[in-house]
Amino acid sequence: MSARIRILEAAERRFAEDGIEAVSLRQIAAESGQRNTSAVAYHFGSRSALVAAVYEHRMTPVNARRLELLAARPDDTIRTYVRALVEPLAETLADAxxxxxxxxYLRFLAEAMRYPEYDPGxxxxxxPEASSIRALIAGLRDATAGLRLPPGVFVERLRLLALLVITTLADRERHPGxxxxxxxxxxxxxxxxxxxKE
Structure with missing residues (x-):
């Protein structure tokens, strides 16, 4: 395993367990087995870039799986799009x-959602690894068009949906089974x- 991947996995674990702002880049370097305490800065430059790299590392396969589900969807109902949001994330837990x-990863996402500067939304x-999310949002916008929700209400509900899915799966990740x-x-x-209703 490369030093870069070891750093990403150590960062994901420490951010998930201790909080993104509570862990120093030096601690992540040490936990990933790097003797050089500035290894994280060398590979990623900043905490924000490291968080973005964790997204890319984990979301690339999730994105691919979600695109498969969207391509094979049986219909354009709200439930079909919500399934395409949930299942690939739930599968990461089952695979582990x-x-x-x-x-x-799910606890990392739940932690990141607490901070505007790290929020994946x-x-x-x-x-690029969020192309499936953009497709989901477009599909859900079309699927909910008949409800005539004001744009602000639709955005609020998307945020609530993201919080519901991420925090629920993060809880399952924290307490397997x-x-x-x-x-x-x-x-x-x-x-x-x-x-x-609005």
Whole structure:
């Protein structure tokens, strides 16, 4: 495993467990086995760039899986798009469990959402590995068009959906084998977007 990947995985774990602002780049370098305490700065430059690199590292395969689901979708319903949001993230947990290893990505995302400067909804949305999210938003906008939600309400509900999905899956990641099931989460997310009331 390359030094860069070791740093990314150490950063993801420490950010998820201790908080993005609570961990120094030197601590991440040490935990990743780097003797040079400035290795993180050498590879990534800054904390923000490191957070963005963790997104890229984890979201690239999630994005590919989500694009597959979107291409194969049986219909253009709200539930279909919510499923395409939830399932690839839930699969990261299932894959880790099958491989007998821990995962931290969902807790990392939940932590990042607490800070405007790291929130994936703002800082990562324009990145190539977020193309499936952009497609999902467009699909959900079309699927909810009949509800005639004001644009502000639609955006608020998307944010609530993201918080619901990420924090629920982060809880499952923290406590493997427990928590809300994937189908229940999909149903709750679809209900959140389906209510015509403002």
């Amino acid at each position: 469990e099958k491989a007998g290893r821990r995962s931290w 703002t800082v990562a949305l324009d990145r 427990t928590g809300v099931g994937t189908e229940t989460l999909i149903a709750a997310g679809a209900a959140l977007l389906s209510d015509p």
